[in-house]
Amino acid sequence: MFDLTTRRPTMSQLDPQTHDSLHHMRELMESADCLISQAEVEGALDRMADEITRDLGDKLPVFYCVMNGGLITTGHLLTRLGFPLEVDYLHATRYRGKTRGGELFWRVSPEIPMAGRHVVIVDDILDEGATLAAILDYCREAGAASITTAVLVDKQHDRKAVPGLKADYCSLEVADRYVFGFGMDIKGYWRNAPGIFAPKGM
Numbered sequence: 001m002f003d004l005t006t007r008r009p010t011m012s013q014l015d016p017q018t019h020d021s022l023h024h025m026r027e028l029m030e031s032a033d034c035l036i037s038q039a040e041v042e043g044a045l046d047r048m049a050d051e052i053t054r055d056l057g058d059k060l061p062v063f064y065c066v067m068n069g070g071l072i073t074t075g076h077l078l079t080r081l082g083f084p085l086e087v088d089y090l091h092a093t094r095y096r097g098k099t100r101g102g103e104l105f106w107r108v109s110p111e112i113p114m115a116g117r118h119v120v121i122v123d124d125i126l127d128e129g130a131t132l133a134a135i136l137d138y139c140r141e142a143g144a145a146s147i148t149t150a151v152l153v154d155k156q157h158d159r160k161a162v163p164g165l166k167a168d169y170c171s172l173e174v175a176d177r178y179v180f181g182f183g184m185d186i187k188g189y190w191r192n193a194p195g196i197f198a199p200k201g202m
Contacts, residue, residue, distance in 0.1 A: 025189050028199060035174050036196035041152070041182055044171035045073075048150060049080035051169055052120070056148070057083040061118040064110055066135070067091040069124035072183035072191065073152045077122060088112040092135060115143035124183035125153045126170065130161040152182060153196060178202045 065074035067089050078087065091107035119139050123132060132149065139147045151167035157176040174196060180186040181193030190197070 028186065029190060029193065031200045032197040033200060034195050035179065035198055036172055038194040040172070041195055044152065045076050045080060047171045048169045049077060052150065053081060053083060056118060056120065059118040060084055061120050062086045062088060062112050062114070063120045063122055065089040066121060066123040067108065069183045070122045073124050074122045077150065086112055090135070092131060114139055116145050118146045119144040120148050120150055122150045124151070125155060125179070126151045126165070126167050127155045128159050128161050129165045133161050133165065153179070
């Protein structure tokens, strides 16, 4: 069992009936289905690191962590890479409604220039992929020499923003369920869970 921090969730995260109490979040974890164990996640990261080392070990690449979900995957992946690289992060969302689809709003924009560099975008999950597709467009416009994506989990469904969208490096797949753990949250919590889980009945 993991110890939860005492940080209060924001009002937008609160369920009006349960208030996301400590008891409720612990019950949610205890009843959740474990879809992918910690050992399976570790093995997948080992395989991903081997593939990335083979392809980019002599390229002096820049790894960009997509916040917040990609934080844990990026940290675990980087410790497996035994070659020189740079690390940066970005936090982007897509405008919806009146603005055109695909336009990015940068909560935090990248600091390391992408022009002429071998860029690796690291995220936790490829779900519909709308934000990832827009980030890739940005990388192309920024003049990256090459762009690859490393994603821990690919969710299996037919709602991809770009038909056939796949990550270049990805060793795990999950069914079309709400998942959390290893960087992915449920109502702001349980990013720290060591495997991939789904709430019971979801």
